[in-house]
Amino acid sequence: MQEIIIRTMQSTDLAECAAIEQTALDAWSMEQIADELAFEAARLYVAEWQGKIAGFAAFQLAADETTLNTVTVAPALRGQGIGKALLEDALSQLKKEGAVSCFLEVRVQNETARRLYRSLGFEEAGMRKGFYKNPPDDALVMVKSL
Numbered sequence: 360m361q362e363i364i365i366r367t368m369q370s371t372d373l374a375e376c377a378a379i380e381q382t383a384l385d386a387w388s389m390e391q392i393a394d395e396l397a398f399e400a401a402r403l404y405v406a407e408w409q410g411k412i413a414g415f416a417a418f419q420l421a422a423d424e425t426t427l428n429t430v431t432v433a434p435a436l437r438g439q440g441i442g443k444a445l446l447e448d449a450l451s452q453l454k455k456e457g458a459v460s461c462f463l464e465v466r467v468q469n470e471t472a473r474r475l476y477r478s479l480g481f482e483e484a485g486m487r488k489g490f491y492k493n494p495p496d497d498a499l500v501m502v503k504s505l
Contacts, residue, residue, distance in 0.1 A: 361408060361409055362408075363406050363408050363413070363440070363441055363444045364406070364407040364408075365404055365405070365406055365407075365444060365448035365449065367402075367404060367405075368396060368403035368404060368405045368415060370393070370396060372405055372412055372415070373389055373392060373393055373396070374389070375411070375412040376403075376412060376415040377389035377392055379412065379414060379415060379431050379432070379433050380392065380415070380429065382433070383429070383431045384466070384491070384493060384494070385492070385493050386431075387417075387429060392417070395417050395428070400421055401418070401419055401420075402417075402418040402419070402420055402425070402449070402452070402453060402456075403415060403416070403417045403418070404416050404418075404445060404449045404452070405445075406432070406442075406444060406445040408436065408441060412433075413432060413433050413436045414430065414431055414432035414433060414436070414441050414442055414445050415430070415431060415445075416431075416445050416446060417429045417430075418449060418453060418461075420456060420457075420458055422457075423457055423458055423459045423460070424458060424459070424460050424461075424462065425450075425453045425458040425460070425461045425462075425505075426462045426463065427446075427461060427462070427463040430442060430445065430446060432445075442475060443475060446475075450479070450503070450505060453505065454505040458505050459504065459505055460502055460504050460505060461481075461502065461503045461505060462484070462500065462501070462502050463476065463481065463500070463502075464487060464490060464498035464499070464500055464501075465498065465501060466497075466498065466499075467486075467496055467498070467499050468496050473499065473501075476503075479503065480503045480504075481501040481502065481503040482501060482502060482503070483499055483500070483501055484500045484501060484502040485499075486498070486499060487500060
């Protein structure tokens, strides 16, 4: 596989990121992504592969904690290590900014994502019953020390 380039998301990336995000359950709209990009505590990253955006991730950083709010990879490119590379690089950058831990919620039924998070060192920390609505699912809370 060619090199995956991870960089900070720019406003010019909005359309491509929104198109990728629309392939996810409970997808964020372009307006939501734009609002997040403008938010001071937000940290958004994109993964480029073969000159195109292959995925993006949105975090919020508050004090020494960060939260992963969404991560989505283009469907045709899933399973090729892009999501893992994106998260590894983003977490490294967030650690440099002072984050000592990262939290996330993941659908209980999303075993693929859960496997990815475990491979990155995330551990189960709790459950949020009925957290997801479309379709209904519980959320597993996971945490990683950085």
